[in-house]
Amino acid sequence: MLESALQTIIIQQKQEQTFRRERFETISVQVKEIALNQRNNLIKQLKNIEQRIDKEKEIKQKAQQVINQGFQRALSDFYSWLYLPKLLNQYQNELAIALEQNTFQQWCNNDFQDKIITYQKNINEWGDKACLFFENNFLTPLNISIPDPPEISISLPEGSEEKSNYFNDITTVGIPTGIGLLVGGPIAAAVLGGASYFLNKTTTQAEKEAMTQNSQTPSTSVEFAQNYLTHFSEQVLLSLRKYEQELSKIMEVPHNLHSSEIAQLSYKIQILNDLLTGL
DSSP states (O other): OOOOOOOOHHHHHHHHHHHHHHHHHHHHHHHHHHHHHHHHHHHHHHHHHHHHHHHHHHHOOOOOHHHHHHHHHHHHHHOOOOOOHHHHHHHHHHHHHHHHHHOOHHIIIIIIHHHHHHHHHHHHHHHHHHHHHHTOOOOOOOOOOOOOOOOOOOOOOOOHHHHHHHOOOIIIIIIEEEEEEEEEEEEHHHHHEEEEEEEHHHHEEEEEEEEHHSSSHHHHHHHHHHHHHHHHHHHHHHHHHHHHHHHHHHTOOOTTTTTHHHHHHHHHHHHHHHHOOOO
């Protein structure tokens, strides 16, 4: 009886072990099938994301190229206008006259300011397109300010007043006291008349030269105009370089687009791979 009972227990244990093993194998197959399906779905999602990222990068790179080409054309036009020898040749004399005549604002509104507004507008249009496409509103618009005109005071050439007084002194004092003491009679009258004519003629010529020089644009006005345009060109070039750097940052295409999403999917795929290896 005891032996029969022991055999019965052993048979039951074997049957239970077989049942458990078969059940485990069945569950293992089911788990493996589910894990494989999940892993395949995740791999498919990962590939779709990578394809979407590649497509997005391609679109952004094309947009970057188009916007940058248009921006560089607008920038090149402004650079060409700001080229100092060209800028001085076009505006220096006009500005010098405006400074001399105190008509700077009229001169500025005539052509100078219009050109600045046009070039500035063309550049800002490409900046706005970049902000719209790359969904970035942190670009400060380019705003070129026109410096105030220099305050200048034009005076007569140095020594002109002294020269005029000097000639007057010679005419009124030198003739009667100098030549008049040396020469007398008709000869004196002739000499005095000739000398007086000569000195009066010299004085008149000096006055004419001074008047002619004052009627022209003084050299100081030209220098003020040159300094003004040089400073303006330098400041605008600095502003353009800063704007170009900021725009370049906005249009940068990152290499790690959707990196967090890719990292999460990759982590889940790795867990499923480890699970499948252990089954």
